[in-house]
Structures are given as structure tokens and as C-alpha cells.
Amino acid sequence: MDMWNIFYLLASLAFSAGYAVQYGVRGRIFVPSVLGATLAWYCLGLGERYLGSVVFANFLAASFVSLWAVIWSRRKKAPSTIFLIIGVLPLVPGRSIYLTMVALVERRLMDALSLLVETIGISFAITIGILFITTTYSLIRVILSWNKTARKEKIDSRRNRF
Amino acid sequence: MQKTSDGQNYKLLHLCMDFGTQMLEVGAETSRVEDSVKRILEAHDKKAISIFAIPTLLLVTFEDDEGIPYTSSVRIKNITSHFDRLDRLNHLSRTLCSGEVKSLEYFQEQLDLIRQSKLYKLPVLLLAAVVVGIGFSYVFGGTVADILWSGPIALAMKAFYELLDRAKLNSTYVNLMASFSAGFLAELFFRLNLLAHPSIVTVAVVMNLVPGMLLTNAIYDIIHKDFTAGLNKLIEAVFVAVALAVGTGSAVLLFR
Structure with a gap:
């Protein structure tokens, strides 16, 4: 499937908007959450094409979505999970789950097993992607807050001297 | 004097319970609920605040200036x-925590206002499901017939899903039946030579049901060390995923 045509972009925007509506997103947070899901889908597609690994592509896409969620939750002062959930929806391995089941039904057990491993791998990749970025962000915030308290203590101690 | 402060404390407790319940019900992570309620109580200068939330329960306890404890719990259903x-x-919680507004009347007013805000109307939800189905069947590389037929199938599936969901049945059964209906219609239309790839259409339509929120919230809770809440959601996510697989799989099996 050619990613660089206008219909592909429109289709990705369409399903992202469909997700946003079904999850009751409206108003000022609508556009960033839809764009997040679309860009996540492109990340996934590009990762699959140039890295050749579905699992790693999912990791990258999930990391991107987490970063996107952190940035927009700060800008819009909205819960980051809204952007995160809408962005993660296209990544959820619905296709692998289905193909696993079809392989099982058709008694192709080895195929079913490898597809199952892929499904679990994708789920873990999404988990690690979110975990990695979210925790790094908390770490940065903690360090920044230390810095702030340290500066405040310094000022206070100076004040006490005089 | 004692009585009025008592009344105020109970009212605050009641409003916090309402706030927390609403937050859990609309899909917030438990850590966010606990944090928000704690901050609101802190803004009202309460001591010994302890909040516990899991997807099915909310517990709020705090003490007033004299050390008298106030506590309440709510069982969360849907x-x-x-x-x-x-x-x-x-x-709202940001406004309350900034300390500018301390009146409980404002809190109550805003909560009632938020409770009344409606989700999109049913036709819009159905249209959204159609758009998701069509969008995915295009990006999965379906033919024109696949793309066109995924619309009506998504419509039928979503309508069925909403019907079952509004009957307040368990999510596993609802997802099982909805995904089966999608798979069944796709396979049926394939037999009638209306579409070329039943697999693409089924997956595209079932992408409407994937448990993305449960999965993400489960991960988020586990990251924030709320293992009870995280496991609770993770188990539901796994059950929904298995339901989707079994639903679509049994449709394939039926037509073999």
C-alpha cells in the first residue's frame, strides 16, 4: 500500500476521527488527539517498511504517541491519557489477533503460534513504549523540582544569614 | 457552630465522592482520580487525607481540624x-486546587453541569464506526467493493453493539456477539460474491472494538504502581481480546 497518497492520509484521518468521536472527545482536544492517532499510524507504517520489524515499529509508534500526549497535555492542560488512548487505538494488534484465530481454525498450528507470539510481542512493545517515555518524563519533572527546591533553600539560607 | 462545620465537612465529602465517581466512570486512570481528590481536599486544608480507588471502588477519608475522621465509599458499576x-x-479540579474558589456551591454547580453533558448522539456514533471501518479497509489494502461493504457491516455491528451495551451486559459477551456479527456478515457477503477479502473487512470493522482504553489504562496504572487496578483492567482487556478473536474465528469456522 502506497503511504504517500492523499487517499491514504484521508483514510487515516478518517479512522482517527471516528475513534475520537466514539470515545467522546470534542472541542479543543479533538484536533490534537486525531492528529496523534494519524501520526502514530504513519510511524507504524514507516517503521514496518524501513526497519522490517513489526514489534519495533510498534515500540517506536507507542513512544511517539506518549511523547505527543505529554506535549499536548501540557499545552492544553488536559489529561494526557486522552491523547494517549486515542493514539494507541490504531496500534492495538486487532489484525494479528484475527489472523491467529484464522490460523487456529484452519489448523495451521505453527502459523497460529508464531502469530500469537507476534501479537503478544506487539502488546509488550506498546507497553514498553508508553512506560519508557512516561517514566522518563516523570524523572525529568522530579529532577526539575529538586532543582527548584534546592534554589529555594539557597535563597532561604542567604536570607537567614542577614 | 460545631454543627455547621460538621455539615460543611459532610458536604465536602459528598462532593468529593461524586467527583471521584464521575472521574472513574468516564475512564480516568485510578492514580489521576486519587491525586485529584487528594489535591481538592488539600486545598480545603483537610488533614490525614487518604484516597483509595480501583475501577470498582472509591474510598475517601479525611480528618477535620479536631481530628474527627470523615469517610465514605462508593461501589462503581459501569x-x-x-x-x-x-x-x-x-x-474543574485545577480550578478548585488553585485555591481561588473555595465555595462548595460552585463545586456542586459545576459537577451537576458536567454530569449533564451528553455523549454524541447515536447516529453520530454509528457514522463514526462506519468511518473507522471504511478507513481501515482502505489502509489494509481492500478493493473498492471491500471498502464500500465495510461501511454497512460496520453500521450493523455498531448498532448491535450499542444495543447489547445499553442492556448492561458484560463486556466479554457484548464484544463476542458484536465481532461474531461482523465476521458473519463479511463471510456471508463474500459467499454472495459481493466483496473480495472477508479477512480485511472483518479486521477493519472489528478495529472499532479493540480494547485500547483498557490496555492503555492498565499500563498506566501499573506504571503508577496501582497493581490492583492495573490487573483488574488488564484482565478485562485480555477477555475482550479473546472475545474478539473467538467471535470472528467462529464466523470463519461456520463458513468453512
């Missing part, structure tokens, strides 16, 4: 996703 309300609740 969790949906309504992110517009979540955003507004989050905004």
Missing part, C-alpha cells in the same frame, strides 16, 4: 469512555 467529561472534570 465504566465508559467520555473524554469530554474527563477533560472538564480535570479542569
